[in-house]
Every structure is written in structure tokens, then in C-alpha cells.
Amino acid sequence: MKRILSGIQPTGHLHLGNHLGAIRNWVRLQDEFECLFCVVDMHAITVWQEPAELIANTREVAMAVLAAGIDPEKNVLFVQSHVPGHAQLAWIFNCVARLGWLNRMTQFKEKAGKSRENASVGLFAYPDLMAADILLYKATHVPVGEDQKQHLELTRDIAQKFNNDFGTELFPIVEPLIFGPATRVMSLRDGTNKMSKSDPSDYSRINMTDDAELIALKIRKAKTDPELIPDSVDGIEGRPEAANLMGIYAALADQELEAICAQFGGWQFSKFKAELSDLAVARLGPITSEINRLKDDPAYVDGVLRDGAERARAIAEPVIEEVYKTVGFLTGNG
Numbered sequence: 001m002k003r004i005l006s007g008i009q010p011t012g013h014l015h016l017g018n019h020l021g022a023i024r025n026w027v028r029l030q031d032e033f034e035c036l037f038c039v040v041d042m043h044a045i046t047v048w049q050e051p052a053e054l055i056a057n058t059r060e061v062a063m064a065v066l067a068a069g070i071d072p073e074k075n076v077l078f079v080q081s082h083v084p085g086h087a088q089l090a091w092i093f094n095c096v097a098r099l100g101w102l103n104r105m106t107q108f109k110e111k112a113g114k115s116r117e118n119a120s121v122g123l124f125a126y127p128d129l130m131a132a133d134i135l136l137y138k139a140t141h142v143p144v145g146e147d148q149k150q151h152l153e154l155t156r157d158i159a160q161k162f163n164n165d166f167g168t169e170l171f172p173i174v175e176p177l178i179f180g181p182a183t184r185v186m187s188l189r190d191g192t193n194k195m196s197k198s199d200p201s202d203y204s205r206i207n208m209t210d211d212a213e214l215i216a217l218k219i220r221k222a223k224t225d226p227e228l229i230p231d232s233v234d235g236i237e238g239r240p241e242a243a244n245l246m247g248i249y250a251a252l253a254d255q256e257l258e259a260i261c262a263q264f265g266g267w268q269f270s271k272f273k274a275e276l277s278d279l280a281v282a283r284l285g286p287i288t289s290e291i292n293r294l295k296d297d298p299a300y301v302d303g304v305l306r307d308g309a310e311r312a313r314a315i316a317e318p319v320i321e322e323v324y325k326t327v328g329f330l331t332g333n334g
């Protein structure tokens with residue numbers, strides 16, 4: 001059986017990188033796999049979140065996922081903290097994973113920065129929780145952006161060590177699913193930095209809630225270089241901003257980068273940007289209006305999440321039971 005689990009953090013407004021690198025791919029997978037999609041609020045609090053904002057962002061992420069076309073009946077869409085198994089399994093994985101493994105995680109180093117001593121213990125142990133998210137459902141495939149590959153390697157290591165230590169085949173060894181041309185969307189202000197929710201400049205990203213005018217303005221102001229659009233993929237080499245804008249176009253148009261080079265090679269950036277913003281507005285506009293419609297119907301969204309949590313718990317509970325028995329916890333009395 002092929003089962004997908006993926007997660008997304010409710011830490012701010014969703015942007016084009018989340019859409020092209022994650023959510024859009026989820027939509028394509030729902031016909032092929034049994035899919036669970038999780039809004040990972042427990043991951044979010046590894047760095048400070050204003051409680052009222054966390055609630056609003058949790059709903060907004062769920063709305064963006066629904067607006068992008070995830071069918072909540074066919075798939076399980078839920079909030080991590082609604083299913084106790086995530087915390088239960090994460091603790092066990094804290095005791096399986098080695099300090100040395102977690103010390104190698106580059107995302108922790110990036111997020112903790114210079115103040116490692118001041119980072120939360122949760123931020124350090126975050127990859128164990130992510131492994132728990134996945135293995136709690138015995139997921140076999142995990143669609144993520146490039147940046148999460150290392151965490152998936154760790155998930156495989158944890159599953160393998162657990163299975164070896166306890167002499168079982170309880171956990172599957174998961175496969176990452178990494179997609180197409182824009183798996184890594186870069187900042188509009190600096191083609192060497194990832195587009196991110198936490199960038200202080202709003203002009204660095206296109207948010208899923210930006211209207212057509214704002215999208216056009218941000219693309220117009222996006223950083224470029226003084227050359228013309230290259231007419232071959234080789235010509236993109238060493239030009240991160242050109243690579244980024246052309247990659248975004250290719251992803252939104254569902255075409256290969258070569259085709260975009262052939263189509264726009266020799267153009268001025270200003271003209272290409274006008275085409276790019278028309279395409280972005282055409283693709284994102286319907287999603288934005290659906291998000292806005294759902295914002296007026298929070299009861300519907302909460303209902304979807306309640307139903308999702310119930311279905312997720314039904315899968316998770318027997319797995320926790322099995323894990324507890326395997327580990328040697330006295331069960332049946334609690």
C-alpha cells in the first residue's frame with residue numbers, strides 16, 4: 001500500500017514557494033495515493049508564536065490547502081496537535097535518535113543561528129517529531145521541497161534503528177517525492193536565498209493572499225541582472241535571479257525550462273516580467289478568491305479539521321498501541 005503524509009507549518013502567510021514546492025504537488029498526488037496532510041502546529045511552536053496568530057495561521061493554512069484543490073473527503077486533512085500520537089511517538093524517537101545525528105541537521109543550524117544556547121530544545125528535537133508525523137501513519141512516501149531531504153534521511157535512520165533495536169519490521173523506510181522545476185523558489189529580492197515566510201521584506205515573496213495588483217508590483221520590482229533573457233538553459237548559469245523568475249514561469253506554465261528559454265530568449269526582463277505576472281495572476285487568482293470565500297466560513301473549515309483528526313486518530317491509535325507493546329510499555333491498564 002502506498003500512503004503519503006506531508007506537513008506544513010502554520011507560521012505565517014503561505015507563499016508561492018509553499019504552493020509550487022508543496023501544496024500543488026499534493027493536489028496531483030491525491031488520485032494516486034492515500035493521502036494525509038497535516039498542519040503542524042507543534043512544529044511551529046519550536047520558535048515563538050503569538051497564540052492568537054497561531055490559531056489564525058492554522059486555519060489559513062487549512063484554507064489554502066482546500067483552496068488549492070485538496071478534496072477533504074478523499075484525503076485526511078488535520079491539525080497535528082489534535083492527534084496525541086504525534087507527541088507520544090516523538091518522545092520514543094527522542095530516545096532512538098542519537099545526539100550526533102541531530103547535530104548534523106543544517107536546518108537547526110540555520111534557524112538557531114549564533115544563539116544556539118538560546119534555541120528551544122524543541123527546535124533541536126524537531127526532526128524527531130517530523131519522523132513521528134510520518135511513521136505514526138506508516139507512510140511510505142513523503143512529498144517535500146528540497147530543503148527537507150535531510151530530515152527524511154533522518155526519518156529513515158530512525159525507522160531502521162527502531163526496527164533493528166527491537167527486531168521488528170514495524171516501520172517502513174520512507175521515500176521522498178521531490179518535484180519538478182520550481183522545487184526551490186527563491187526570494188524575489190535575492191536569487192540566492194529561499195523564498196520564505198520569515199523574510200522581513202514582503203517584497204521577497206508572493207503570498208497566496210496577495211491580489212493581482214500586488215503580485216504584478218512585486219514581480220515588477222523583483223531583482224534581475226542587466227542582461228537579456230537567455231535563450232538556452234546553459235545561459236542561465238551564474239544568473240540566480242534569471243533562473244528563479246524563469247523557473248517560476250516554467251512551474252506555473254507546467255513546462256520545461258528549455259521551452260521557456262526558447263520562447264523568451266533575447267527578451268528584455270521588463271517584457272518577460274509582464275508575461276510572468278499575467279501568468280501568476282491567472283494561476284493564483286482562483287486560489288486566492290477561494291481562500292477569501294473560505295475565510296467567511298470558518299465553521300466549515302473547523303468541521304473539515306475535526307473530521308480529519310478523527311480519521312487520523314483511527315489510523316494512529318493502533319500504531320501507538322503496537323509501538324508501546326514493542327518498546328515494553330505495560331499496556332492495557334491506562
Ligand code: AMP
Binds near residue numbers: 017018019144194197
Ligand atoms: P514551511 O514553509 O517551511 O513550513 O514549508 C512547507 C512546505 O513548503 C515544505 O514542503 C517545504 O519544502 C516547502 N517550501 C517552503 N519554502 C519553499 C521554497 N522557497 N521553495 C520550494 N518549496 C518550499
Ligand code: TRP
Binds near residue numbers: 006142143144
Ligand atoms: N519540517 C517541514 C517543513 O519545515 C514540515 C513538516 C513537519 C513535514 N512534519 C512533516 C513535512 C512531515 C513532511 C512530512 O517544511
